[in-house]
Amino acid sequence: MLNSIQESPLYPIVNPKSIAFFGASNNFSAMGTSQFISLRDLGFEGTIYPVHPKEDKVQNLKAYRRVFDLPEVPDLAVLVVPTKIVSKLLEECGEKGIKHAIVVSGGFREVGREGGDREQELVEIATKYGIRFLGPNCIGVANPYHKLNTTFLRYLGGPGFIGMASQSGSFVTQMFNYLSRLTLGFSTAFSVGNEANVDIVDCLEYLGACPNTKVIALYIEGIRRGREFVEMARSIIPHKPVVALYVGGSETGRRAGFSHTGALAGPDQLYDGVFHQSGVIRAYSIGELFDMCWVLGCLPKPRGPRIVIQTHSGGPGAVAADSCGREGFELPALSHNTVKKLTPFVPNTGSIRNPVDITFTKNPMDYFSAIPKVLLEEDNADILLVYFLVPQQMVNRALERMGLSKDQAIEQGAKLIDAQCKSIARLLEIHKKPIVGYTFRSIHEDFTKSLISQGVPVFEGPERAVRALKASVKYSRLREKVLMSASQ
Amino acid sequence: MLNSIQESPLYPIVNPKSIAFFGASNNFSAMGTSQFISLRDLGFEGTIYPVHPKEDKVQNLKAYRRVFDLPEVPDLAVLVVPTKIVSKLLEECGEKGIKHAIVVSGGFREVGREGGDREQELVEIATKYGIRFLGPNCIGVANPYHKLNTTFLRYLGGPGFIGMASQSGSFVTQMFNYLSRLTLGFSTAFSVGNEANVDIVDCLEYLGACPNTKVIALYIEGIRRGREFVEMARSIIPHKPVVALYVGGSETGRRAGFSHTGALAGPDQLYDGVFHQSGVIRAYSIGELFDMCWVLGCLPKPRGPRIVIQTHSGGPGAVAADSCGREGFELPALSHNTVKKLTPFVPNTGSIRNPVDITFTKNPMDYFSAIPKVLLEEDNADILLVYFLVPQQMVNRALERMGLSKDQAIEQGAKLIDAQCKSIARLLEIHKKPIVGYTFRSIHEDFTKSLISQGVPVFEGPERAVRALKASVKYSRLREKVLMSASQ
Numbered sequence: 001m002l003n004s005i006q007e008s009p010l011y012p013i014v015n016p017k018s019i020a021f022f023g024a025s026n027n028f029s030a031m032g033t034s035q036f037i038s039l040r041d042l043g044f045e046g047t048i049y050p051v052h053p054k055e056d057k058v059q060n061l062k063a064y065r066r067v068f069d070l071p072e073v074p075d076l077a078v079l080v081v082p083t084k085i086v087s088k089l090l091e092e093c094g095e096k097g098i099k100h101a102i103v104v105s106g107g108f109r110e111v112g113r114e115g116g117d118r119e120q121e122l123v124e125i126a127t128k129y130g131i132r133f134l135g136p137n138c139i140g141v142a143n144p145y146h147k148l149n150t151t152f153l154r155y156l157g158g159p160g161f162i163g164m165a166s167q168s169g170s171f172v173t174q175m176f177n178y179l180s181r182l183t184l185g186f187s188t189a190f191s192v193g194n195e196a197n198v199d200i201v202d203c204l205e206y207l208g209a210c211p212n213t214k215v216i217a218l219y220i221e222g223i224r225r226g227r228e229f230v231e232m233a234r235s236i237i238p239h240k241p242v243v244a245l246y247v248g249g250s251e252t253g254r255r256a257g258f259s260h261t262g263a264l265a266g267p268d269q270l271y272d273g274v275f276h277q278s279g280v281i282r283a284y285s286i287g288e289l290f291d292m293c294w295v296l297g298c299l300p301k302p303r304g305p306r307i308v309i310q311t312h313s314g315g316p317g318a319v320a321a322d323s324c325g326r327e328g329f330e331l332p333a334l335s336h337n338t339v340k341k342l343t344p345f346v347p348n349t350g351s352i353r354n355p356v357d358i359t360f361t362k363n364p365m366d367y368f369s370a371i372p373k374v375l376l377e378e379d380n381a382d383i384l385l386v387y388f389l390v391p392q393q394m395v396n397r398a399l400e401r402m403g404l405s406k407d408q409a410i411e412q413g414a415k416l417i418d419a420q421c422k423s424i425a426r427l428l429e430i431h432k433k434p435i436v437g438y439t440f441r442s443i444h445e446d447f448t449k450s451l452i453s454q455g456v457p458v459f460e461g462p463e464r465a466v467r468a469l470k471a472s473v474k475y476s477r478l479r480e481k482v483l484m485s486a487s488q
Numbered sequence: 489m490l491n492s493i494q495e496s497p498l499y500p501i502v503n504p505k506s507i508a509f510f511g512a513s514n515n516f517s518a519m520g521t522s523q524f525i526s527l528r529d530l531g532f533e534g535t536i537y538p539v540h541p542k543e544d545k546v547q548n549l550k551a552y553r554r555v556f557d558l559p560e561v562p563d564l565a566v567l568v569v570p571t572k573i574v575s576k577l578l579e580e581c582g583e584k585g586i587k588h589a590i591v592v593s594g595g596f597r598e599v600g601r602e603g604g605d606r607e608q609e610l611v612e613i614a615t616k617y618g619i620r621f622l623g624p625n626c627i628g629v630a631n632p633y634h635k636l637n638t639t640f641l642r643y644l645g646g647p648g649f650i651g652m653a654s655q656s657g658s659f660v661t662q663m664f665n666y667l668s669r670l671t672l673g674f675s676t677a678f679s680v681g682n683e684a685n686v687d688i689v690d691c692l693e694y695l696g697a698c699p700n701t702k703v704i705a706l707y708i709e710g711i712r713r714g715r716e717f718v719e720m721a722r723s724i725i726p727h728k729p730v731v732a733l734y735v736g737g738s739e740t741g742r743r744a745g746f747s748h749t750g751a752l753a754g755p756d757q758l759y760d761g762v763f764h765q766s767g768v769i770r771a772y773s774i775g776e777l778f779d780m781c782w783v784l785g786c787l788p789k790p791r792g793p794r795i796v797i798q799t800h801s802g803g804p805g806a807v808a809a810d811s812c813g814r815e816g817f818e819l820p821a822l823s824h825n826t827v828k829k830l831t832p833f834v835p836n837t838g839s840i841r842n843p844v845d846i847t848f849t850k851n852p853m854d855y856f857s858a859i860p861k862v863l864l865e866e867d868n869a870d871i872l873l874v875y876f877l878v879p880q881q882m883v884n885r886a887l888e889r890m891g892l893s894k895d896q897a898i899e900q901g902a903k904l905i906d907a908q909c910k911s912i913a914r915l916l917e918i919h920k921k922p923i924v925g926y927t928f929r930s931i932h933e934d935f936t937k938s939l940i941s942q943g944v945p946v947f948e949g950p951e952r953a954v955r956a957l958k959a960s961v962k963y964s965r966l967r968e969k970v971l972m973s974a975s976q
Contacts, residue, residue, distance in 0.1 A: 168802055
């Protein structure tokens with residue numbers, strides 16, 4: 001692992017002071033223009049030099065006919081140009097002295113043998129001039145801390161703690177919207193494309209050293225440098241978790257007509273082995289990949305796999321218990337002391353077992369303060385899983401009936417929700433045990449949104465919550481294993 | 489199976505002309521009042537008789553001191569009263585001649601032996617007077633076709649095609665919000681509670697005969713009349729699919745302190761056997777239960793398990809192919825004819841394999857009309873799975889750049905989206921093959937919402953789409969099996 005992010009050859013790619021941009025124009029439908037606009041949208045603070053063979057201005061910025069005309073040697077070149085001129089332009093960048101590039105253009109190895117030859121040409125140019133480049137056939141990078149986004153979609157939300165390296169550009173751009181709705185975000189995300197020069201192992205190295213990255217997400221269709229991958233991951237695991245989604249997808253694409261399972265069986269097991277050996281946690285869907293990153297990145301590490309479930313309704317409690325069981329969690333019995341402390345809060349319709357089924361609370365605030373506090377104090381439990389249901393409609397209706405006007409009810413309802421969420425967040429801070437919520441409503445309702453923004457993950461259904469928590473328990477074990485075998 | 493829904497003893501419980509309501513008052517925080525308000529909110533068109541020992545009016549409706557004072561014998565009594573007076577009131581209902589009741593009150597079998605005795609008393613009263621009752625310890629029913637909702641949450645959305653019988657009231661009420669956001673809804677939903685008199689098998693019988701019900705969802709913690717359940721389900725399967733979520737949850741609740749898995753292993757396999765024998769499809773989460781109902785209820789039955797995937801991006805295509813493989817679907821090779829017809833639409837960066845990766849279309853409308861049309865005409869494929877990504881922000885931005893004002897762009901963007909969605913819906917109608925979408929964005933964005941409202945299910949991630957489709961393929965097989973063994 002690197003000691004400092006600046007040592008990484010990728011540092012100037014995601015933290016450039018100046019960029020030469022090839023392929024942006026005044027034609028709005030061009031891909032290059034879209035990417036250029038995204039770059040400026042996020043407020044990149046360095047210098048951008050559009051390079052265009054004919055235009056004097058590109059999107060109101062002074063344009064240069066050739067890279068040789070630039071007044072300085074920029075840190076980075078971004079190329080979104082037709083396939084056939086990529087190598088010529090990369091060569092010119094080399095002559096100018098540019099040492100880092102992102103080649104967005106496609107039409108290389110991914111289109112067959114002739115494209116492979118073209119890609120080899122790029123590699124040779126890079127070697128000749130000492131250039132490190134991302135791509136070809138990628139959509140570049142997003143580093144919101146540096147206000148850098150070279151992709152064609154606008155970066156949404158704030159900078160976050162998830163570092164990503166992806167063999168699909170979609171799983172960078174499509175996640176802007178997804179993560180921002182959860183008040184999450186990328187620290188830095190790489191779309192690695194064909195990995196002709198910079199590969200996923202290089203990105204892993206960078207993200208391992210990146211101080212803004214608390215957890216690393218990988219989308220993998222194939223690893224080329226297997227041994228290096230394992231070694232790199234093992235050096236990072238003691239410091240931060242790595243989660244990977246692997247699909248043998250491109251294989252399937254190539255082998256159209258074969259049933260997918262058969263084709264995958266071999267590689268799938270192979271990758272299982274690689275991840276196991278590396279201490280990398282495997283996810284099985286894009287949703288799960290980011291669920292795991294969420295819990296790993298924003299909650300304290302659980303001491304063990306013992307969960308206590310808090311609910312006010314039997315079915316949701318039963319479903320959560322079932323999920324816990326299926327994923328190998330324990331539902332410990334509550335200690336005598338905990339039962340005693342809970343008794344005043346649980347009516348005779350409720351149950352002081354695990355799940356703790358409150359049924360109803362005379363003081364609704366208890367569900368968010370006194371009760372979870374008691375459960376967090378329980379020595380037999382490592383994790384608190386809470387069923388949340390606060391249909392705002394009911395809260396407001398109840399307040400209206402208490403004589404408040406509609407506006408007053410909305411205002412008071414919002415205050416109540418705010419107090420409830422803050423109370424849970426405070427418990428998280430004090431007790432240093434993971435608290436995770438689940439609901440069967442939308443997680444984009446005000447109450448859940450507020451909880452999430454306070455740092456408490458809430459999932460749609462207990463299954464997702466429990467699988468994400470499992471990654472957290474797994475990470476602690478993997479970390480120990482990696483540390484132990486390193487010390488031997 | 490019943491020939492007509494009117495033959496069911498439950499008919500008056502979900503289609504009453506008149507209701508005697510016990511337990512509503514002018515105190516807004518009372519559970520009974522909440523339920524009473526829900527009932528009136530949905531616009532129940534029959535007569536409601538509040539029965540209250542002290543009030544002259546309840547929520548502005550004339551109240552009656554005792555059931556004997558009612559001017560007629562109502563079809564149904566709803567009891568939301570303290571445990572200790574339930575049996576007395578049920579007895580009075582019997583004396584009055586009421587033959588159907590919903591007992592919402594809790595404090596019976598679920599609280600232990602003494603409660604069990606109280607429940608036995610109810611059963612005896614019912615037998616004495618020939619009363620059929622739902623509950624105790626339930627939240628009643630929702631039949632939006634009859635504008636009936638006895639639960640404490642407001643019914644949202646319109647009447648739908650999902651019939652439900654649930655051993656948890658939460659999975660009725662919590663689904664109002666969830667289903668309405670997908671433009672789905674219940675035909676009729678039963679919360680069965682302790683099943684002292686009416687049980688899940690009775691509800692299954694009713695829903696089997698209910699003409700508004702296209703698919704039946706069950707939430708089960710335990711089946712008491714196993715043989716009857718199997719027979720009833722088998723009689724329904726040839727007519728409509730039944731999906732069940734089983735959790736051994738209440739067992740877990742009781743056995744706090746034991747690891748869940750161990751405790752479940754036996755019963756879980758037992759229930760697997762019961763479902764298999766019955767032709768019931770098993771779901772493993774609440775989300776999956778309704779995903780399956782969605783696809784089963786609103787799409788044509790697939791002829792087989794051969795899926796063709798349409799995407800314009802490699803990663804999302806690969807992830808979908810991976811999901812298909814894992815769930816046992818085939819990704820057939822495209823016929824020569826299909827390849828020929830697709831060629832004009834796919835640029836050289838794309839791939840005419842399966843997944844079909846368009847990469848980009850000169851005419852965006854092709855993605856929603858010409859291309860899926862060709863894929864639906866492919867004889868080798870039974871199902872079309874489409875990756876949808878239409879970030880409205882991009883559409884509007886592109887239109888704005890074409891010189892339209894912001895308002896015009898929004899208007900034109902909406903028209904474009906509408907045309908795209910209608911085009912897909914038309915293909916669904918013409919080709920009679922299932923079309924299912926997936927996305928990594930919110931399914932509550934305008935584009936997806938519009939597709940969904942046109943009858944095309946769209947899921948967050950391909951895994952959910954594929955698992956729901958699997959239920960559909962499974963149903964066809966189960967149906968054949970049940971029909972075949974019946975004819976032997």
